Amino acid sequence: MQGDEAIAEGALKAGMSFFAAYPITPASEIMHHLAKVQSLNFVHAEDEIASINMIIGASMAGAKAMTSSSGPGISLKQEGIGYAHMTETPVVIVNIQRVGPATGMPTMPNQADLMQCKYGTHGDVFPIVFYPNSVEECYKYTIEAFNAAEESLSPVFLLCDGFIGQLYEAVDLSAIEVKTKERSKISLGKGIGHITGLLSENGIPKTKHPSYYKKWIKRIKEKIDDAAKNYAFYEYIPNKKSDTLLIAYGITSRVVLPLKDRYSIFRPIRIFPLLENELKEISKKYKKIVVIEMNEGQYKNEVERILKREIRFINSTGGEVKLSYIEGELKKIK
């Protein structure tokens, strides 16, 4: 099964009943797979912006909804993503990352859209973001993304990369235990009242009330933090002999996995909110911490900010990630 396919299957298992998307490499396979499911409310939308707004509308009306795209499409969707945050509408957004910016390298995998999840839309938002590193995890964490969306009443990102999305692996889905969360918020047509993109309280716009905004943003932040506690996913492979901790995720974490006989490895699966407590606790006993990723330091900057210590950095860019290169760079780190 392919990663993209596993994401589609995970969404269906989670109870997704509405899907709208626009074709884009390397995510189109998700659309192809879901188009065949006749019981699914499937829309090949006219553009990326229509997709995000349609799934928000469908979710407002009670459906579990998802869209899938890649960098250029996610860029187009930003206002819509903000709308989902503001209206507290649960939706899942899949980003199979490719090299950017703009049209970039459509068939080359990348990991440079992390900060876009948080800073792509205007204003302050607190996204929940998961990033699997295998076909099986694509299935599992798509389901968890839906659960987290329901619990946090917000848009949740399922980040992936062109490599894992296009990767084929042998999986036995029936062997994977799954729990799903149901819709708790009242839907449109069942008495929710007025929903608006303006700052509002119970449907009444509060556009001139700074004190209300302060209350609101505090509530939102706490809401996300509370929900995210139940989704603190990560993998930690300690190596007793190592004084160095490698941090990697997605395809990079697969490539460096053979190094576990020499180094300890920490793999965040929940990218946002940052696994602050876990990072602080685990990093204590390591002399050196090296973040290895396919971007200019998006996760590394966050780790540095949280741990307030020097973080080493190896990046593999342009769509290529080779173990031989990473090993070479690691040797240089004193």
Next chain:
Amino acid sequence: MEGFPTVWCPGCGIGLIFRETAKVFDELKFNKENATVVSGIGCSGRSAGYFNLDSAHTLHGRALPVAEGIKRANDKLNVVVFSGDGDLSGIGGNHLLHASRRDIDITVICVNNEIYGMTGGQMSPTTKKGVKTMTSPYGDPYEPVNIQGIITSNKRHFYARSSVFHLEHLNKCIKQAIEWKGFSFVEVISDCIENNGRRLGFKNAYEMLISYRNNFKINPEAKVLDEFELGIIKKGVK
């Protein structure tokens, strides 16, 4: 109580369209379980919150995809989009092409005041050629977008045009549009006295309404509506 009676300027045509719409909703026995209103951004966008229904006030230009998402997820709801000319035919133009092409069963009421009112009076895609606005101080250089053409280019279509002066006709158009199975569009010629009419030489909203009475004629026999005709153009039985 801050939003009451309404946020609109005295003389604004939106109030008249809102009232006729509300009358039709009452007549058709709309309630929270069987109807919802979706609005866009602009002065007309503020309307959604005033209906006694569940409603969604969306992003600029995106009322149509949100409405389509709602309808597809719960087709027991009568979904009515209430928005303006800029929101629906400008930034939302692409969605208008495709929502009408997909013939999704929603009704769109378009307040066409031929201006971007909320932001101070810039030209809109429906502003007539030669009209002076904040972004066309020497006159709009372009012909307006042909919404009738866009809607009627589809094999099945329902396009109605009325005005805020011809209230009985407007009521009829809205009712028929809602009863139509499929995508229906009601374009309502409306006045924006503060950010448009005032600059065109009208002294007050009343003068604008009288100009609609004088210039527009209802043509029930039309197959295509001329520039100053009002009527209903529909084709196709489901």
Next chain:
Amino acid sequence: MIKGIIIAGEGGQGIKLIAHTLANILVDLGHDITLTYEYDAAVRGGKIIGILNYSDKKVENPIVETPDLFLKLSSLGGDYPAKKIICETGLCNQEQIPFSKIAAEKFGNKIMMNMIALGRLMRFIDINPDDVDLKKYLPPKFVEKNIEAIKLGYDYK
């Protein structure tokens, strides 16, 4: 023991069928696999590469830098520092097999070359086509011919 195989050719040669079939066979034999493709935009006339890993443990790194085996069926297939290379005539310095010629002679159609190549791959990995239910993995159309071609490639000296 993790083995990496790169199968390279041109769009239209049936590279995907080789790689997918081999991957499925290996899974049924109890191996873990990862399979990924790299291709050009052109569906025909561009290169396509299948990158297959198999192991009796879980495959960790799916990226192959030094393949244990590189099968090159087209000049567009590129070059890799492989331990063992099998190729169509004239495309490498190691084992060369005239796959297209054999396909044309035995089946009257060059397209069968991919299944002959698959047979040769299977001999390298030590999987006897007779021990495997090939029908399970191949498309129903031309399945008998395909099985014949695989066996031919397996037995080819």
